[in-house]
Amino acid sequence: MTQSQQYTAPALIEQIAEALRALPRARAALVRGTPYSGQPESATDIELLVVAADAPAEEQLELGRAALASAAPALWVSLISPIPPRLRALLNGPHRIDLAVVTAEALPSSEGWRVLFDHDALLSARGRGGAGDDLLQPEHIVIACDEFWWGLYSSIGQLKHGQLWQALHLLGKSRDVLAQVMRWRRDMASPFEQYGDLEQHLTAEDQQALAQTLADYDLRAVAAALLSAADAFDPAAREVAASLGAIYPTALAQATKAYFIREFWPLIAPGPAISA
Secondary structure, three states: OOOOOOOHHHHHHHHHHHHHHHOOOOEEEEEHHEEEEEOOOOEEEEEEEEEOOOOOOOHHHHHHHHHHHOOOOOEEEEEEOOOOEEEEEOOOOOOOEEEEEEEEOOOOOOOOOOOEOOOOOOOHHHOOOOOOHHHOOOOHHHHHHHHHHHHHHHHHHHOOOOOOOHHHHHHHHHHHHHHHHEEEEHHOOOOOOOOHHHHHHOOOHHHHHHHHOOOOHHHHHHHHHHHHHHHHHHHHHHHHHHHHOOOOHHHHHHHHHHHHHHHHHHHHHHOOOOOO
């Protein structure tokens, strides 16, 4: 194949699978992505998960590179993470391929993946549910709550000192945490997909609340969006914490929100109605 050729997603997947089957260290491989979504796309996103025999991370990384090289000439290959090895390649099509290499001990849930091969029957032996790491735990919502409320606290100083770019960045991080918790509230079966098919899991009210957290480069807009994020996060996180038996940081949430409102309510409070 030449680099100018176009490749179909099934052909790419089969080429990579064949190459992996021939590598002794590759014990199993799974795939998911847009080719299996049932929705035609002009570009293809393919995720490959390779289960390798125990070996140093450098050797696992080379296994991943060898698998990608077998598919077709790549326009670019990026190293996303050295440990555990994660590679991302762009091929003509365009096709984006994300390839991760894990050991059997670190294998996540295979729910939602298609098995390309499984030499040692690893997947059937452990079932589809995967390790307990893929289950939502009380500490996950505790960490999310701490990240959100301490982030809101930090934003107060940023806004007061006119550091709008920092505040906008923090707003984006807060929105990410909010979206994750909203997803947990509606669907705990796939707890770490976050934005994957988010619209299918959130209610119209949830989506409207998320939209209220968008802001332009403007002090009032950023402050209002952060307060909207807090208003949406509080009930969602409380419900998730209660479902998991986790302790919700009520004192932190109340004190931080009260401090935020005290500092910025004159700026973001709606003005008096204007009569016709």
